[in-house]
Amino acid sequence: MALRDFRKNRAKLLLFVSSIVIGIAALVGISSFGDNLEKDIDSQAKELLGADLVLENNQPLGEQAMDTLADDIASEINFASMVAFPKSGESRLVQVRALEGAFPFYGELVTTPETAGREFRDGAKKALVEKILMDQFGAKVGDSVKVGKVTFLIAGELHEAPGQNGITATVAPVVYVPKKYAEETGLIQYGSRINYSRYYSFGEQVDVEKLIEPFEDAWEEAHIDEDTVQERKERTGRSFENLSDFLSLVAFIALLLGCVGVASAVNVFVKEKLPAVAVLRCLGVSSRDTFLIYLSQIILMGLAGSILGAGLGTVIQFVLPEVFSDFLPVDVTVEISWAAVGFGVVTGLLISILFALLPLLKIRNVPPMMTLRTDADMMTFVRDPWRWLVMVVITLFVFGFSLSLLDGWEEALGFTGFVLLAFGVLWMVGTGVMWLIRKFLPLSLAYPIRQSLANLYRPNNQTISLIATIGLGTAMISTLFFVQNQLLDQVKFADKEDQPNMLFFDIQTSQVEGVKKAVQEEGLPIMQEVPIVTMRMDEINGLDKSENRDLPEEEQKSNRLYNREFRVTYRDSLISSETLVAGELHKVTQPGDSIFVSFDQGYAERAGVELGDEIVFNVQGRPLKTYVGSFREVNFRKVSTNFLVLFPANVLEKAPKFHVVITKSKNDQQAANVQNEIVRKFPNISVINLGMIVDTLEDILGKISFVIQFMALFSIVTGILVLVSSLIISKYQRMRESILLRTLGASNKVVRKINTLEYFFLGSLASLSGILLSFVATALLSVFVFEFPVKLAWGSALVIYVVITAITVLLGWLNGKNIINKPPMQILRGS
Template identity: 80%
Template sequence: MHRISWILKMALRDFRKNRVKLLLFVSSIVIGIAALVAINSFGDNLEHDIDSQAKELLGADLVLENNQPIGDQELDSMAQELAEEVNFASMVAFPKSGESRLVQVRALEGDYPFYGQLETVPEAAAIGFKDGAKKALVEKILMDQFDAKVGDSVRVGKVYFEIVGELHEAPGQTGITATVAPVVYIPMAYADATGLIQYGSRVNYQRYFKFTENTNVDDLVKPYQDQWEEDHIDADTVEDRKRRTGRSFENLSDFLSLVAFIALLLGCVGVASAVNVFVKEKLPSVAVLRCLGVSSTDTFLIYLTQIMIMGLIGSILGAFLGTLIQYVLPQVFSDFLPVEVTVQISWASVGFGVLTGLFISLLFALLPLLKIRKVPPMMTLRTDAEVAKFVRDPWRWLVMIGIAVFIFGFSLMLLDGWEQALGFTVFVTFAFGVLWLVGTAIMWAIRKFLPLSLSYPIRQSLANLYRPNNQTISLIATIGLGTAMISTLFFIQNQLLDQVQFADKEDQPNMLFFDIQTNQVDKVKAAVKKEGLPVMQEVPIVTMRLDEINGMDKSENNELPDDDQRSRGLYNREFRVTYRDTLVESEKLAEGKLYKVESEGDSIFVSFDKGYAERTGVKLGDELVFNVQGRPMTTYVGSFREVNFRQVSTNFLVLFPANVLEKAPKFHVVITKSKTDAQAAKVQNEIVRAFPNISVINLGTIVDTLEEILSKISFVIQFMALFSIVTGILVLISSLIISKYQRMRESILLRTLGASSPVVRTINTLEYFFLGSLASLSGILLSFMATALLSIFVFDFPVRWAWAEAAVIYVIITAITVILGWLNGRNIINKPPMEILRG
């Protein structure tokens, strides 16, 4: 007990003298702990709110959905309340502006939502639009886009509706879904009158149920599930929606926690670097303690206690800051959240953050602290005496293994499966390894090849990068990785946008007209040609389902063991196919061959997209029985195609030969290209005015929408990456302050030897310029590597080097480094050497 008291007393006594330096050590982990606590608290609150607001998410106790009218169900008589909805994608026109847009039309009957509400302005419009008149609720984003006001009209198909309310929120609706598919609500009584529900339209029928309060809905629906699956009816209960939504946002929370973990690892590098400098300064003091008879273990424990105290303080500060930051996160993620998140302190997250911060402070400080155990008493007499070879210390390797296990274990806790955790650990190790190699190589090259012909300030500033107690490698690792995250985000975002800029590519169409009925095809083509636009493709489309695969239907397939089952998606999906005997530009034959049907008795060989076939287990020669509008049709898999779905074309998973489906019910797609956005808008509005049932995809509008979505996503990722950048800057600041004494001695020596203040200022500025340049260029180099790998192996598109964006990032990071360095050293440079020495 006396020994422990003495160690604690010595640690506190030394702490009073070095508290500023020790506080700087732990400042590196504050942001990382704050990010971790904020994300975990946000995740806990979100999970609680999804659980408590699950009924508001669904708006009912049970929802049945099908692409055919659902028909009478036994459950109808058991329900306390029922509501019906028919929803489909369609063009709506705003007569006031003469413009139109593709939206999601929802025709509603009944008092849905039973839980929660349609939030509208004015508030009474949520109920008033169902009073039997031709009234509509229009999504706020649409109202803003077309400068529409309450009281204006909107045309849905053949019917004009009065806009009686601006829709702000609906059950399960988020800002992103509103951007992609804005909603217009109309009364069910006018759904047929619009003329939009006809063959080829993607129509979903939904029935909403509300049961008595104590009804166990999951048990209630079990007897009907097999029949619903046979009828392709999807059933969604509150528990189903809760699990699905919770799983989706659990994945988001885990991803954000990984980003916070990277920021924390950057702080760990800063801690290790700062403790390394601190230990080097303390070696003479350690040698004195050894001469006085203090054991190497007790000496080690004195400084370990200091780090433990500072780690605890830093963790508590980080947890407090993280608790405050969580109040901002619901606003940051507002466009992605289906529920309103309540903010409250999550003590479990706070406790986890404090313990994590304390643990990593000790773990990453151990590497440099272990040197203290090897300090000989001889260092009191010989300041140049070498510490025993640290690389031979077995404890060093044990700590390094512990660090790797910690990274793997933490990522395993956040990711599904050890493979992903191992991949993340390898990525982190690789990233730090690359940055360490870059820093080491640069320092070696400067020391080896520094030209004597350079001016003195440049030579001195470059030499400072490898002087004793330099922080070059640690700063390149921390600032470089933060820069890499931001850079990769920008580069990938720009490449994604480049790939979807269809409207600017001369050989690519930019307008698609679909849901065209057979008797309208010639008129639509004539209208397009009248405006001077080419008809680049006119494609018939037939809808069908798959009944059997090699003689096995859906129910028989479901009875097989999981490993032997075919993908259920084959039986459950509705296929939209076309027929032709040739390939188009976006396709190429991968296996087999295209077979023609020349007489009525010929076998029918179809062609599958190769990727889809591999995912679902379809093989060449498989016998498939399709249900074409109630008529069974036996086919065989004759070939696989590689389909470029990124190319603007009518691309299909399944291709039939000609002379088979010509008499089947079908609709058509016409593709063209406009020269200007104004011409595209004019043609779109005229087609919609003449043919209300036809929908138009204007790829220029899609690009604008995608840019808006990517900007929202990138804002979230930038916000998270900001933690890494701020951590890197804190490490930079602490490194500059920690090495201030070393720089002070160098500046005094230079001033004593006759160097003027401007010369010393130039040396320091150039050193920070080189340091910032190396850190930012290393990060940009790593981001180029990441971008290339993602482009080739994930997105499968050509690599584009974003030189302009890289230059901007380089300038910003370098400027921050120079400014911080200048602020840190300005007092030293402006004072006479004697005044500093006396101080």
């Protein structure tokens, strides 16, 4: 019976499952991509690090026990500095990597020309320059680049290096130079943030993890960081596993949208089948067997849709490496992941059956009397306990799925709550609108408008399902745009009159007056000039790092206190970005006074620092005992010299230090002129142009938003598929409506206007509901996550509304075109 009925209703049932195909495809595509990426990270782990072991410190490493055990050694000094391109006269802050040896031992520096990765180390003054940097300044191989006091010939254009990807190249483009010229550049001075790295190769037979175990405690005490292939593999794997899990959740939302479409389509299908079910009951078929007949069809179609979606997802994964190219640290191979395919098929089958059961359960309650009384379909289905059981199972399934991808049950509960809230809000909007139209539709409205609104609550309408699917897809896209606009608006410092937009740092004490004079000669104000002293923390409350580590876990202070290098300043007053929230600022008026420092409140809470704690700082080898006297709330989003730790005046004036000067340019051209002039006169000084940072951030956010838009597109496409399938399913009913209207004298123009207005109202409701939901989401993210004022992007919202509504109207018009153009008798004979 199921097969016989399936052959008759094949087209309609295929439309049912088309809604879940895109969601399954997205899920399988992401899962397959994640499996292949994990495998490639594992196989290319050595190329990620470029060596078997890396030691790093901000001081010269000196002799290490590993030096005599390794097969090969390479070393590097890397630091941030300005470089200048003499050809154009422009400059840019970059990451300079002064390299010595055959690094990388695994993989290679991919360059143009291909031999440049080796030739720049031939002893001459040659450099490799990141491609993005070459493109920005129009430089070519054979041009020159000036690093500090040394001018290097550009030997090649750098495309790939261990650990580099498109995002890191955008944020911190790299310039490689030979290490022998590092000192000659004049950039290695006090205050410069220098990192010293040493790379080791041991060969395949050496267990590096076991080899370094005896030395780890000594390295920790000396603040030397070690990095092995295994550690890099695990760290990278975790990062991209989190990305894959997040994208899988986005794909799962698309699948849930499709399942809403399945439920809506099955609901229409069931209503059409109720008379046939009543006849079967009259013939003696049990309600259980009747239910199983149609359930068998749904299972068959759910399986077919899941398999089709899994196949499409396997094809989609070929596109994903290109979509994520700027984020990937390895070359991703593409092959079928049968685990991902099986996962997608099982997930799709289960979730489609669960959603289809909601309307399908109605079949169990069809009485034989319905063959005589057509109002018998007004059953008390709402009170059916099986329906509520299915709803609970769906909720548990969503929770279980999210729990398998997220870190903990709180996050999974939050995701499940968001899904329920979103569907609940959109369902209330749909039912509320239908109730209002039914209750208060004015008879004074023009007939086409009145009839199109009435169509939203006619029998077998799809209003709620379409508002849910299209609305949630719209909400995802809208939230993305709104949050991106909020982030960009917060960082556009250069456009704010009261905010500085240029910072000069690494200024030596002897250069301060010269820099200030050069800046003022260009017509720029000196907004701040701040001394900075570098130090570490040796003890807190009499305990050093090892003693703190021996304490019970609940009594330990955070290791971040001992591990980080603090950069502090000294003054006896607060600036505009600071607010005193606890304690008070203490001054030092004479030698021997106790020294009270002020901590940023947020950092102190995270690290476990409390008022009154005794802290011994190591200031360039000299211990300095201090006490925590106050907490400040620091607005780090405001462009200013903000510090985690603030010292009082009359303590650090004689300590080795460097300086920062902050100013504001009127436009980009003036900023470029000042920057180039300062770099020409003082090559060791670095400049941060916040206008350039905004451009960089826009570039990064653009790349991130492209990825999220790509995933959100699956939800939009799913919503459109649900719309199309609902239009086709209700085509016969619309034919009858069209015949009736035209028989009563309505012209084709009037019928076309009714259809167009109906889909205009439907598209408007769906898009406006999604936009309203995204406004709420954006406001919550702004207040509780990003902590900045709520600012809604009305312009973007208007564009999204117009686009979504236009698509809905267009699809509705295309569906109704053939119906309207056919004569009534032809349709009646055909039916």
